[in-house]
Amino acid sequence: MDLVSLIQQRVSCPVVEEPGPSASQLDAMFRAALRAPDHGNLKPWRFLVVEGEARAKLGELFLQAALAKDPALVPPLQEKMRNMPLRAPTLVVVIARLQQHPKVPLVEQQVAAGAAAQNILLAAHGLGLGAMWRTGDMAYNPDVMRGLGLAENEEIIGFVYLGSRPAKTRNAPALDPADFVEQWRG
Ligand SMILES: Cc1cc2nc3c(=O)[nH]c(=O)nc-3n(C[C@H](O)[C@H](O)[C@H](O)COP(=O)(O)O)c2cc1C
Structure with a gap:
């Protein structure tokens, strides 16, 4: 199928199955990621791969972060937090690395x-x-950001x-x- 048709038919998959992407498939995806447009050639991104047992550790990080915010979190919600990363064999955390730049505002780095x-x-x-791009509270939670090793100038753009x-x-x-497009004629 040609590229344009492929893009037109992309849908998110809320439910995915084992196996996760192979090493060469991940490599291909990251090579594609690195071709994103990038004002100033800042490369304002980095990626974490979370697979296997590490997903349970991420679930524990989610749970502890949620409990720190709400110690009364009911057990079913605790379980939900813990199991979130287990919904896929592989997660990629997309991180924006932001820097002050005279010509490239932070929003452009986030968009890149x-x-x-x-x-x-x-x-x-x-x-x-x-694949599915998810965020939710956990993407913006300071404990999660710290636990994943983000620096002060970094943000989570999404969990893929x-x-x-x-x-x-x-x-x-x-x-x-x-419904979304019109000509602007001045
Ligand atoms: C920045 C961003 C964050 C998102 N976060 C979530 C999320 O946390 N949970 C969710 O169900 N969908 C989230 N979505 C939406 C899904 O990724 C997806 O786009 C949506 O379900 C529509 O499906 P489609 O991509 O097949 O049109 C997010 C999308 C974006 C761009």
Whole structure:
């Protein structure tokens, strides 16, 4: 399938299966991520791969962060926090590395890291894998950021959940560009 058709048909996969991406598939996805547009060539991104047992450690980090915020968190929600990273065989944490720059505002660096995340989704789709970009409270929680080793100038852009695509996935919704696009004629 050609690239444009492939992009037009990309959908997120909330449910993905084992096995996760192979090392060479991950490499291909990161090569795609590194081709995101990047004002000033700052490379304002880095990535963490969380697989196997490390997902349970991330779940524990989520749980402790949630309990620090709300010590009365009810057990079912505690369980939910702990199990979040287990929803996929592989997670990629997309991190924006922000720096003060005379010509490149922080928002452009965040957008560039977001474009890198999107390139991961597109590459995953092209490889026949399932993927979903998630954030939620945990992406902005200082304890989680510290636990993942983020520096003061870094932010989590998203957790990309990756795995094999289930046999049944939904089709891309039919959207009409006319609802979003108009000519500006001055
Ligand atoms: C920055 C960002 C954060 C997101 N966070 C979540 C999330 O935490 N949970 C969720 O269900 N969807 C989240 N989404 C949306 C999904 O990734 C997905 O785009 C949405 O379910 C629509 O599916 P589609 O991509 O197939 O159109 C997020 C999307 C973006 C761009």
